[in-house]
Amino acid sequence: MTRGQRDTIIGALFIVVVLAITLSIFIEGPFDSLKQYLGENKILTAVVFSFLVFIATVLAPIAALPLAPATSVFIGPFATAVVSVISWGLGAVVAFLIARHLGRPVIERFVDMESIDRFEKYIPERDEFLWLIFLRILLPVDILSYAIGFFSKMRFKVYTIATFIGITPFSFIWAYSGNAFLEKNYNTLFVFGAFGVLVFILTLFAYKKRSKN
Numbered sequence: 425m426t427r428g429q430r431d432t433i434i435g436a437l438f439i440v441v442v443l444a445i446t447l448s449i450f451i452e453g454p455f456d457s458l459k460q461y462l463g464e465n466k467i468l469t470a471v472v473f474s475f476l477v478f479i480a481t482v483l484a485p486i487a488a489l490p491l492a493p494a495t496s497v498f499i500g501p502f503a504t505a506v507v508s509v510i511s512w513g514l515g516a517v518v519a520f521l522i523a524r525h526l527g528r529p530v531i532e533r534f535v536d537m538e539s540i541d542r543f544e545k546y547i548p549e550r551d552e553f554l555w556l557i558f559l560r561i562l563l564p565v566d567i568l569s570y571a572i573g574f575f576s577k578m579r580f581k582v583y584t585i586a587t588f589i590g591i592t593p594f595s596f597i598w599a600y601s602g603n604a605f606l607e608k609n610y611n612t613l614f615v616f617g618a619f620g621v622l623v624f625i626l627t628l629f630a631y632k633k634r635s636k637n
Contacts, residue, residue: 493602560590
């Protein structure tokens with residue numbers, strides 16, 4: 425199986441899962457059993473969600489966080505955010521280690537090297553910790569993990585701490601705002617949506633200002 429075929433299968437699987445879980449929230453009848461099962465098995469739901477986010481981060485890498493809003497309806501937005509941080513963070517760490525220790529021949533099995541090569545010129549020689557936090561907030565993609573592991577000399581501890589700090593705000597904002605939207609709690613949606621926009625703008629401003637110095 426080629427990488428393109430694998431990515432297509434993984435992408436299609438995520439679309440099916442996202443649609444099934446989301447439709448189970450709104451449509452009665454065919455999805456009643458799925459809705460009941462997910463609601464009664466919160467731990468299993470959290471584990472499956474965590475596994476999907478982890479696999480998507482390492483193997484594709486694609487954004488599995490569209491699953492978060494639907495998952496939050498069944499296990500709650502706080503639990504969804506925490507699980508997102510853990511699984512996304514661990515996936516990013518594994519991707520970093522693969523790139524750092526196994527090199528280009530192995531990386532090419534997971535991601536397109538041309539996509540990674542584009543990130544090389546953006547990796548700074550100083551302030552890597554702040555730079556990574558900024559990018560983790562601005563870009564919820566994990567090709568970045570492979571690029572940093574392959575091109576930079578960032579220490580593993582620094583990378584891990586910066587990664588978890590950077591992905592935490594987005595994970596909580598996405599889980600709570602997505603849950604508020606699906607639950608039609610528009611006041612909460614407005615608050616978290618506005619907060620998310622504010623965080624993004626401030627981070628982008630700080631990142632550009634830092635890049636000029």
